Every structure is written in structure tokens, then in C-alpha cells.
Amino acid sequence: MLLKKERLNDILTDMAKQARVYVPVSPDANDGGGVGKSGKAKMTRFELYSPGTAPNFDLVNTTMPPKDMLFPQTQKMYRYGFDTEGNAYIDIIHDSDEVVIFGMRSCDARSIECMDDVFLSMGYDDEFYKQRREKLATVAIGCASVAETCFCDSMGLDPNAAPGADVQLSPGVDGQSYVVVAQSEKGQALVASWQPYLEDSTAETTQVSCALKVNGDGLKDKLEQMFDHPIWEQLSKKCLTCGTCTYVCPTCHCFDISQENKMKDGERFRCWDSCMFSAYSEMAGNHNPRPTKMPRVRQRFMHKLCFFEDRYGKTLCVGCGRCVEKCPVALDITMLIDDIQAADLSKAEEVA
Amino acid sequence: MTAIQESIQKRAAELLESGEVTQVIAWTNGRFTNQTSPLFIQNAADAGKIVFNEYCVNTLAKYVLNEKIAGKVGVCVRGCEARGINRMIADNQLKREEVYLLGIPCEGMKDRETGEALDKCLTCTHKNPVVYDELLGAEVTDTVSEEIDKVRFAQIEAIEGMSREERLEYFNNVFNSCIRCYACREVCPVCTCRECFVDQLRAGWQGKQNNLNENRFYNLIRVFHIGDRCVECGECARACPMGLPLMELNRKWIRDLDELFAAGEEGLSDELDNTLGRYKTDDIEEFM
Numbered sequence: 294m295l296l297k298k299e300r301l302n303d304i305l306t307d308m309a310k311q312a313r314v315y316v317p318v319s320p321d322a323n324d325g326g327g328v329g330k331s332g333k334a335k336m337t338r339f340e341l342y343s344p345g346t347a348p349n350f351d352l353v354n355t356t357m358p359p360k361d362m363l364f365p366q367t368q369k370m371y372r373y374g375f376d377t378e379g380n381a382y383i384d385i386i387h388d389s390d391e392v393v394i395f396g397m398r399s400c401d402a403r404s405i406e407c408m409d410d411v412f413l414s415m416g417y418d419d420e421f422y423k424q425r426r427e428k429l430a431t432v433a434i435g436c437a438s439v440a441e442t443c444f445c446d447s448m449g450l451d452p453n454a455a456p457g458a459d460v461q462l463s464p465g466v467d468g469q470s471y472v473v474v475a476q477s478e479k480g481q482a483l484v485a486s487w488q489p490y491l492e493d494s495t496a497e498t499t500q501v502s503c504a505l506k507v508n509g510d511g512l513k514d515k516l517e518q519m520f521d522h523p524i525w526e527q528l529s530k531k532c533l534t535c536g537t538c539t540y541v542c543p544t545c546h547c548f549d550i551s552q553e554n555k556m557k558d559g560e561r562f563r564c565w566d567s568c569m570f571s572a573y574s575e576m577a578g579n580h581n582p583r584p585t586k587m588p589r590v591r592q593r594f595m596h597k598l599c600f601f602e603d604r605y606g607k608t609l610c611v612g613c614g615r616c617v618e619k620c621p622v623a624l625d626i627t628m629l630i631d632d633i634q635a636a637d638l639s640k641a642e643e644v645a
Numbered sequence: 646m647t648a649i650q651e652s653i654q655k656r657a658a659e660l661l662e663s664g665e666v667t668q669v670i671a672w673t674n675g676r677f678t679n680q681t682s683p684l685f686i687q688n689a690a691d692a693g694k695i696v697f698n699e700y701c702v703n704t705l706a707k708y709v710l711n712e713k714i715a716g717k718v719g720v721c722v723r724g725c726e727a728r729g730i731n732r733m734i735a736d737n738q739l740k741r742e743e744v745y746l747l748g749i750p751c752e753g754m755k756d757r758e759t760g761e762a763l764d765k766c767l768t769c770t771h772k773n774p775v776v777y778d779e780l781l782g783a784e785v786t787d788t789v790s791e792e793i794d795k796v797r798f799a800q801i802e803a804i805e806g807m808s809r810e811e812r813l814e815y816f817n818n819v820f821n822s823c824i825r826c827y828a829c830r831e832v833c834p835v836c837t838c839r840e841c842f843v844d845q846l847r848a849g850w851q852g853k854q855n856n857l858n859e860n861r862f863y864n865l866i867r868v869f870h871i872g873d874r875c876v877e878c879g880e881c882a883r884a885c886p887m888g889l890p891l892m893e894l895n896r897k898w899i900r901d902l903d904e905l906f907a908a909g910e911e912g913l914s915d916e917l918d919n920t921l922g923r924y925k926t927d928d929i930e931e932f933m
Contacts (some may be wrong), residue, residue, distance in 0.1 A: 330817040331814075331815065331818055331851040332814075332816060332817075332818035332819040332890065333818045333819075333822065334818075334819075334822035334888055334889055335887070335888030336822065336886070336887045336888060356886070357824075357889070366824065367853075367854040367855045367856060385806075404763040442677075466757070501728035503732075505676075510664055527685070530683075530685040530708070530711070530712070531682060531683040531684075531685065531708075533707075533828065533832055533884075534831060535825045535826050535828035535830075535831040535832070535884070536824075536825075536826035536827060536828075537828050537886045539826075540824045540826045540886075541886060549853060551852075551853045551854075553852060553854070562853075562854060564853050564854055564855060565855070567826070570827070570844070572844045572846060575846075586711070588816060604702050617676075619886040621828050621832055621880075621883065621884035621886070622682060622683055622703055623675040623676075623680055623681070623682035623703075624682070625675065625676050627676060628675075628676050
């Protein structure tokens with residue numbers, strides 16, 4: 294099936310009547326804002342679509358990943374307290390909206406597969422995640438171009454295809470249309486609802502590949518022998534231990550649970566946390582097993598490239614390049630991968 | 646610039662060779678064109694990795710705090726680094742003899758995305774380092790301060806010219822977009838508390854939710870804590886992954902302190918002279 298770009302707004306408007314639809318938006322497109330005028334951030338992200346919203350499907354990647362729709366930076370879990378008769382209560386907060394993320398890239402689609410592994414496998418379902426996941430449908434658009442920081446095809450992904458998404462749109466070489474393929478039951482239902490706007494034909498689609506290549510082969514096996522390698526000490530010197538990389542990362546999923554109380558009532562919530570922060574690993578009695586930068590930096594990269602693969606059989610880095618682009622000190626995971634591949638393992642043995 | 650780069654490489658190698666310093670902090674190439682990244686070398690043989698060009702956007706001052714533990718640190722200082730170092734000495738975070746300062750005159754850096762002058766360099770008032778052990782290269786001329794001040798305070802004046810409602814909307818937009826990654830705190834040479842109020846979880850000053858209230862609270866307290874100590878290196882705004890105009894909050898303070906107490910610029914010497922921490926009998930007392 295073929296979807297002409299000029300019909301996109303019809304589809305989005307239709308879908309927005311049934312569900313909350315999120316599309317990539319750059320702030321400039323909507324209000325001509327930007328810093329200096331409206332105070333709005335220069336960044337791009339997925340925002341709720343309503344008629345009048347100008348989606349930007351040409352962005353290679355949004356600054357912020359779409360993980361917020363499944364795993365919000367702050368998610369209220371339940372309210373508790375005493376009612377007027379003095380009885381304790383707990384009210385679990387449910388999310389009941391159908392959500393469609395429209396226009397994500399292969400990297401973001403894979404990141405949802407990673408989060409599914411974390412929250413919905415190994416014998417435990419996280420009910421807050423599950424609730425949102427069951428109501429989520431994803432529409433991926435193949436990349437018509439790549440950024441210099443993109444390296445997903447080195448991490449085992451394909452910028453032209455996102456098998457984990459419910460619907461795949463592949464840009465036609467004419468730049469005017471998308472070839473539409475439903476990839477799941479949810480996807481079939483979505484595509485069926487778009488029927489009035491689709492054409493029963495096909496087109497030649499663009500095929501891109503990333504300019505930035507790294508060698509992702511055998512990283513886990515090598516890293517398993519590198520826990521005590523001097524590479525981490527040197528690498529971590531430049532790290533500021535801010536949370537930028539973890540917050541712009543589509544797969545970072547660590548959270549903290551906290552609560553706020555007011556008089557007789559309170560709310561418990563969970564919110565993103567970052568392994569870069571000292572408080573992340575601080576324990577009761579102030580003991581901190583990762584007291585300095587080095588073990589925190591090591592943890593982040595080990596988790597991405599070694600521990601996760603060990604547990605779930607895939608790497609936790611999807612090669613979206615957001616951390617590469619946004620790190621204020623250019624601490625670049627792709628350069629680290631090069632360094633790991635080049636590392637001399639005899640040095641690790643000396644230290645150990 | 647090539648000459649300066651060669652001088653840094655040569656002096657770094659000599660300083661490491663002689664044992665005068667245990668480490669040199671400079672810049673090296675990143676993966677991409679026109680990209681650099683901070684570099685830490687301990688061996689003279691690595692001095693060739695040092696790069697100095699117009700894309701050395703990182704201000705290196707803050708790194709000294711962590712690295713001095715291992716011994717005397719050699720560090721490249723331009724105007725922004727030098728003022729940060731002075732401020733850290735004044736704040737008792739650092740002793741002058743713990744650092745060896747390789748002074749570099751700097752004409753300003755460029756943004757690799759646009760190729761234009763870097764935002765923070767447009768408002769630079771000290772292109773030459775204000776403290777150094779040796780200067781590698783000829784001093785450059787500072788832009789006339791009246792010219793700089795037009796740029797420096799342009800946005801403050803624009804904000805002051807807004808109506809109350811417009812101003813509220815402006816700052817709500819800023820704080821709504823903050824993701825509280827704390828890059829602004831980590832990169833700041835005057836944010837030197839061993840334990841930040843944000844991390845005092847049991848006291849609970851800063852709630853962990855990301856919402857407008859908490860974000861506003863964090864950003865305003867950050868500015869209050871930096872208060873009269875900001876050296877205007879502009880790293881907070883440069884490091885912000887959301888591109889928020891964080892320096893404007895600092896500049897409002899700077900301007901008010903200037904007008905009320907003739908505070909002047911920070912970090913020009915390593916003497917402790919906190920505008921808000923001292924009392925002078927001729928201080929302005931409009932409200933009494």
C-alpha cells in the first residue's frame with residue numbers, strides 16, 4: 294500500500310480522535326520560537342498531535358527519545374492516606390489512554406524491545422509499564438537520511454526497517470510517499486483504519502546506511518575480561534557525571550521510587566534516575582559502592598555493551614547517536630568501542 | 646593557532662618529563678570534523694595528542710579539582726579557565742601551587758554545528774588569561790567593554806521589557822524543558838560543594854519529580870548559590886543538552902550586583918571578595 298505525504302495530516306487527525314498521537318516536532322516549526330524569543334528549548338521531541346501541529350518527519354532523530362510515552366520521567370503510581378473516617382486507603386493510578394507514536398526510527402523501535410525485556414520478561418511484569426505498553430501502537434518511518442552520529446547498523450539494526458514496530462513506513466525515492474506495511478495485529482488494525490487515504494500501489498523505497506561504522510562484534514566477550522582494565526580510569530577523567538547521556542538515551546531505564554506527603558495524604562511516584570549520579574548507588578548508612586567517577590562510567594558502558602547482552606541476548610546500545618551528539622565533553626561511545634576492540638588484555642591481567 | 650598548539654605540546658612534554666607536573670589537561674580531536682574533547686595526559690610521549698584550534702569549546706577549569714589529588718596539574722588556561730581557577734582558589738577549593746598554568750590568549754571559539762562564533766565567546770570580556778605561569782603566544786586585544794555589554798545584557802533587557810505575564814511564560818518555557826540532568830552544575834567551576842543540596846535526599850530540599858515547580862526551584866537555587874561568584878565562562882548554557890538560556894539567570898544577578906554594589910567581574914584575582922559576603926558602610930541602602 295502507498296501513502297502520499299499530503300494525506301499524513303488526514304491520517305493523524307483521524308487517529309487523534311481515537312488515541313493520543315505523538316509525532317516528532319521541532320519547536321521552530323510551531324511558533325518560530327527558540328531561545329531568545331519564547332524561552333522554549335532548541336531541542337526536538339515527540340509531542341501530542343492536534344490539528345494545527347506541524348510534525349517534522351524529516352528530523353533524523355529527536356533530541357529526546359520517545360521513551361517518555363512508555364516510561365515517563367515522572368510517573369505517579371498511587372495515592373495513599375487516611376480518609377475522613379480515619380481509614381487508610383491506597384488508590385492505584387491507572388493510565389487508560391490509547392497511544393500511537395507516529396514517526397519513530399528503527400533505533401527507537403528497538404529501544405522499546407529492550408525496555409520490554411526489562412519490564413516484561415524474566416518472570417515479572419511491571420504493571421505500570423505493561424498497562425502503557427498494551428495500549429501503545431508504534432509507526433516507524435525508515436530513515437531517508439542519516440546523521441553523522443548515527444551508527445545503528447553497526448549495532449545490528451537496519452535504519453530502513455524496524456521489525457519491532459507495528460507499522461513500517463518506507464520513504465519512496467520520489468520523496469512524496471511512503472510504502473506502508475503492517476507488521477503486527479495492532480498494525481493491521483491501524484492500516485485498515487487508514488484505508489480511505491491509501492493507494493493500492495507500491496514504489497521504490499530509499500535505502501540508506503550509516504556513515505559512522507564501528508565494530509560491534511565480540512564486545513561482550515571482550516568486556517567480560519575488562520572489568521579491571523585501566524581504560525576506565527582514563528576514560529572517566531573527562532566525564533562530568535551529569536545525567537545527559539542517560540536521559541537522552543532511548544534505552545536507559547533506571548528509576549527511583551520516592552514519595553511526597555502533604556498532611557494526611559501522599560503520592561508515590563517513580564522517576565528517571567541516572568547511574569552517573571552519586572546518589573544513585575548510595576545506600577542506607579551512606580555507604581556508596583560506586584564512590585567515584587570511574588566505577589559509574591564503567592557501569593554505564595558495561596551495562597550497555599556487556600551486562601544487558603548477557604541477560605537478554607541483545608546489546609542495550611541501539612546506535613541512535615544521541616549521547617554522542619549531546620555529551621558536553623564529547624565522551625563518545627563509538628570511540629570507546631574502538632578503544633575496547635583495540636585494548637590489550639594483558640594490561641587488565643597486570644592490574645588484576 | 647598552530648604555533649600555540651606546538652607550544653602547548655612542547656611545554657606539556659617538558660613539564661611531564663621534568664616531573665614538575667604529574668598530568669596535563671588540554672584538548673584533543675574528537676571523532677568528527679571540528680570537534681574536540683578534553684584530554685588528560687600523564688606521559689610526555691602523549692603530548693602529540695594535544696590539539697588547539699578554534700573548536701576547543703570546553704572550559705577546562707573544573708577538572709582540576711578532581712585531578713589535583715594525584716599531584717600538581719598542568720592546565721591550559723584562557724580567560725575563562727583562568728577566572729575559574731582564580732575563583733576556586735578564592736573559594737579555598739584549590740591552592741595556587743597545586744596547578745601550573747599554561748596561558749593561552751584566545752580570540753574566541755566556534756560552534757561546530759554552525760561554524761559561527763560560539764555563544765559564550767560573544768560575551769567574553771577577557772580573551773587573555775588573567776593568571777598564568779607562562780604565556781604561550783602574544784596577547785590579543787579585548788573587545789571594548791561597552792560593545793560587549795550590549796550583547797552581554799541584551800537578553801536581560803528584553804526580559805525586563807516583558808510584561809509580567811510574558812515573563813512568566815518565558816521562564817515557564819525555560820523550566821518546563823529542563824530535564825534536570827545537572828550538566829549545568831557539574832560543568833560549573835564555581836559549583837564546588839562536596840555535597841549539593843540536590844543530593845541531600847534526607848533533607849529533601851529538592852524533590853525528585855520532574856515538573857515545572859521542581860525544575861524552577863532547582864534552576865533558581867542554582868543561581869542563588871552561584872550568586873556573586875559567577876565567572877561568566879558560559880559553560881552551563883553550552884553544556885545544556887536542551888539549549889536553555891541558563892546564563893541569562895546568572896547575568897541578571899551580575900547586572901544587579903554591579904548596579905547596586907559596583908561588584909565588578911569575578912575571578913580577576915584569587916582574593917576572596919564576595920559582594921554578598923561583605924559589608925561596607927557606603928553600601929547602597931535604598932530600602933532603609
